[in-house]
C-alpha cells in the first residue's frame with residue numbers, strides 16, 4: 602500500500618506503539634491518585650506537557666490535554682459563547698459549526714484563523730487583532746511540519762491533535778495563554794487544574810509524547826521543508842505535464858503552503874471516482890477533507906478559494922509523511938493518467954470547455 606493520506610491521519614509511529622505498550626503495563630494507575638503508581642503516571646503526563654510546551658514555545662501550565670482538535674476547537678468557541686466570533690472561511694468544520702451555533706453579538710471578540718488549512722495546505726496570514734480581542738489558531742496540521750512559536754504568532758489559544766503526527770487518535774491539546782478567559786467544556790472533575798474534567802488518558806498522552814519527542818529530536822520540520830517538499834513538487838510537476846485537464850489548488854511557492862500537501866483538480870473527472878480507482882491500485886489519497894467524505898456538498902474550502910463547484914468536486918488531496926519516497930510518486934504516476942483519462946472519456950462534461 603502507498604499511503605498518501607497523512608493529513609487525515611498519520612500511521613502510528615513504531616516509537617509511539619512501544620511507548621504505549623509500556624505505558625499499559627507500567628502507568629495504568631489513575632494519574633490523579635495520591636499513591637505512588639498515580640504519581641508515576643502523572644510524571645509521564647507532565648513529560649508530554651513539557652515536550653509540547655517546548656516545541657511551541659509555551660509554558661507547561663498553558664497546555665491542557667483534550668480528546669483531540671475537535672474538542673480543543675469547541676472549548677475555545679464555548680469560552681466565547683454569545684460573543685462576536687470571526688473565522689477564516691477555510692476553518693475546519695469543528696470550528697465553523699461551533700462558531701455558527703455559539704457565536705453572538707456580545708463582547709469580547711474572538712478571532713479564529715488556522716495557520717495551515719488541512720485540504721489545500723495553505724498557510725494563512727494571522728489577522729490584526731484589536732486591543733481587548735483574542736486570537737485562536739487551529740495548529741493541527743502545522744504541528745511538526747513547520748516551526749511553531751505561539752508567542753511570536755501572538756496567540757491566546759491554539760489547537761493540536763496527536764493522530765496527525767503519528768500519535769494515537771482521541772488525544773489532543775489546547776494552548777491557553779496565561780490570564781486569558783477560559784471556560785471548561787468538561788466540568789465535574791478537578792483534572793487539568795479544573796480546566797478539563799475527566800480521568801486522564803495516560804496511555805494516549807504518553808503516545809502523544811513519544812510522537813512529540815521524535816519531532817523535537819529529529820527537527821522533523823526541516824525534513825518536510827527539503828525531502829518532502831521535493832516529492833510534493835515533483836508529483837505536482839508530473840501531474841501538470843502528464844495528466845490533461847489537471848490544475849493545482851495548492852500554491853507551491855515556499856511559505857505559501859505546507860510542504861506535504863498537494864490538492865489537484867482534474868477537469869471532467871470526479872474526485873471520489875479517482876480516489877476509488879487509486880484505492881484499487883493500493884494508493885490511498887483523499888478527496889477534499891476526510892471529515893467531509895460522504896458529504897455530497899462540495900468542499901467549503903475549495904468553494905471559498907475557487908467559487909467553482911466543478912473544481913471542488915474533481916479534487917484529490919495527496920498528503921505526504923516522512924516515510925514516503927520518490928518511488929511512491931512514480932507509482933502514482935504509473936496509474937493516475939490512465940485513471941483520469943478513463944473517467945474523462947465517460948464524462949458528460951466536455952474536456953475543452955474551460
Ligand code: PMP
Nearest residue numbers: 669670671693719739741742762
Ligand atoms: N482541525 C483540523 C485543521 C484538522 O485537520 C482536523 C482533522 N481533520 C481537526 C481539526 C479535527 O481533529 P480531531 O480528529 O483530532 O478531532
